[in-house]
Amino acid sequence: MIWALSLPIFIPFVTGIAAFLMRSSDAGKWVSVGGAVASLAASIFLMAMVLAEGHVTGQLGTWVAPFGITLVADLLAAVMVLITAITGLAVAIYALGEVSERLERLGYHALYHFLLAGVCGAFLTGDLFNLYVWFEVMLIASFGLLVLGGSREQIDGGIKYVALNLVSTIMFLAGIGLIYGMTGTLNMADLSGAIAEVENQGLVTVVAMMFMVAFGVKAAMFPLFFWLPASYHTPLFSVSAVFAGLLTKVGVYALMRMFTLIFTGDVGFTHEVLLWASALTMLTGVLGAAAQTDFRKILSFHIISQIGYMTLGLAIFTPLGIMGGVFYLVHHIIVKANLFLIAGLGGRLAGGTDLNRIGGLYKSSPMLGALFIIPAFSLAGFPPLSGFWAKYLIVKASLEIEAWFIAFIALLVGLLTVFSMTKIWAEAFWKPHPDKVEPHFGRVTKPVLWASLTPIIGLAVLTIIIGLGPQPFVEFAERAAEQLLDPSAYVEAVLGASEDATGDAAEEAQ
Template identity: 65%
Template structure:
């Protein structure tokens, strides 16, 4: 079983090595695409195995749990690995049309693959300290990707991103160290029992809050999100899309994992904090977006507001709410990455991203307009797109709990989302270009057109597909949520797994 778990992590690193040696060659982008394709195949195989066998676990280099490093895949992990591979392949293709030889020589494709490897590792590990290491791997790659953009504003964004993320990292490390000091283990499955049985529950809650701060910063939860809108609009568009799709979601995933598996002892305290943070995240994010007038900045603030929905699902902690959180997580990654890719094409065609200075895209490229409208309406929660079901599940979960205020906030934020999507539509697509010239799709070379529009069309098709037939996806999310709420099978398989 071990290789099924290890290969999705190893493949991106092998690809990264190849990209490093061939970074001066012309075909280096294709190596990255091939690696992403291989990762996708392995991720599909992993998910199929998990669906057949339930939770699977493997021990690295044969040390039995809880002493060695465990790799685990349950429904949530396997689905996250698959969605990472999908976004990886889409952006790898798209990036071929954006990343020039200068960035490639600086190692862009290498960092791209190590980032994907780090994200996959974070989803598959069953060990807290190992999770820290994967966070570092993806963090250092993201630093590089952010800095390679080269422009002065990219340096500015990178400074804020790097410094604030390093603080979060220090907090995470501290929390992991204290957990080990208090319980003597770092294996997450083992921690489930050891934390619950610890005599000093107050200490456990303190450690839990440290984790909440560290992961909350990574996930860009209110009031810890300021690094995100300061940096996400500065690098290459492919980088923005990858970050927007995956990075904050690693934080959300870590929050979900830690607060369903390990720290569930004092839910009245921890999950109540999460609940109010979630509501404030939704509101501040969407208000911040309403105040912006730049394509990518609006989208960046919307990441923050959408993170609130996912954390809301975790905070309510009912079966239905967790189904909603898992469904939201998966749908959001596709939608958000796609919107940033649309912003990239729009920039190529109109020469800017400030909504006051661009326009005329609807006339130039109606197909692009459709590709924008699908994820935009899905983000806002229009039926029959994927976002509608995600919001529906969460709002219903809130209503079942009698949390009227929370449900009201979630619905209102959905409305405000439409407002800023309309702003982008009016600014970039509907009104004529203020510069007097008309953007045309022919500005893109045929090669760039195929490379950029194909992944976007596929992602949009997936959004529609999830929206039109949500049944299998909701069933899947239900099983995932069940595994999160009743972790007995997870723990039994991890602790009893043969190397």
């Protein structure tokens, strides 16, 4: 059990080390792809186990819960690990065509896999302090990726990124300290029960808000999002795709975990704050995007607005709301990573991502146009693509609790998303290129083209599959939401299992 849980973390680490030691030869990048395939296999295995058993738990180093480091996978964690592995593989393939030899020498592949290890660790851990450690692993690796190459623009974005993330980290750590002082435990399952017994519930709410701010920064929620558009357009496209797809979602995941498992004592206050913060996140993100004229900057602002939908699902705090949030999370990772990959290929063909200076992509490479339409319309919520179902669930959930205004904002933001997507379409794809360049596929070499197109097509196919046959995915999200809203099974899986382990240990001692 514990091995199934820890392999999705260990494989990227081993891959990263191996890729680093082979960084000066061509083997490094193939090790990277191979490791990503192995991660995918491990996460599929974990997913199968979770589907069969509900919860899979384990203890590192045989130290029993709640004292040792618990790894635990429920449906949400398992699907996040799986989707991380899928995105990880897609971007690892894309990187074959993008990452220059110089960046490979500097250790691009190692950092990339350490980032994936950090992301998987954050999804799988059942211990609050351990979660902090994985956030740090992610931060270090992502900072390395962000400034790799060291151009002036990158350092500028990197400084903003690190400064704000450090604020979030300090807030997180302070919250952990307070919570440990109040309850004497940091095991999440243990906390779930212990937090209700704290006398000073006011202080618990304060700590809950500290966590909300800490994870809100990571997830780029209003009003703490400004680090994201300042940094995401500077690094390689592979890097920004994996950032856009995964990093902010770790923040959303942590919010979902904390505010369903632990901080449910004062839902009327905490989730109300989250509700309005989500609405403003959606709105500011989409309005910010409307003002941009750079392919990647528009997409960056759209990450923010889409994050709002996910946290909105959590804030509504009904089974349907959480279900919508989970569905949104999965759909958005695929779509957003794909859009950044397309922006990368389009940018390379047309010679940049500034929409005023490029054009003609549709005429010269219609296939890329078709591939752009799929995730772009999915993002905006056109039926029958995956985004439609995600938005439908969220809007329906907010109508159910009679939050008319919130539902209105959610729909309005969808409309404004269409505006941004058509702007990209009109500028980058439709209008002729201002410098009379013909951005056809022949402008890049065959291997580079296929390394770029394979992941783009793969992710687009996934989007269509979710869109056309949403039933199993919706049912899955429903089960995941049930698990989240009823933490008793989670608690039992972690603490009950450890009692067995203690029993075993005692028997062995005799």
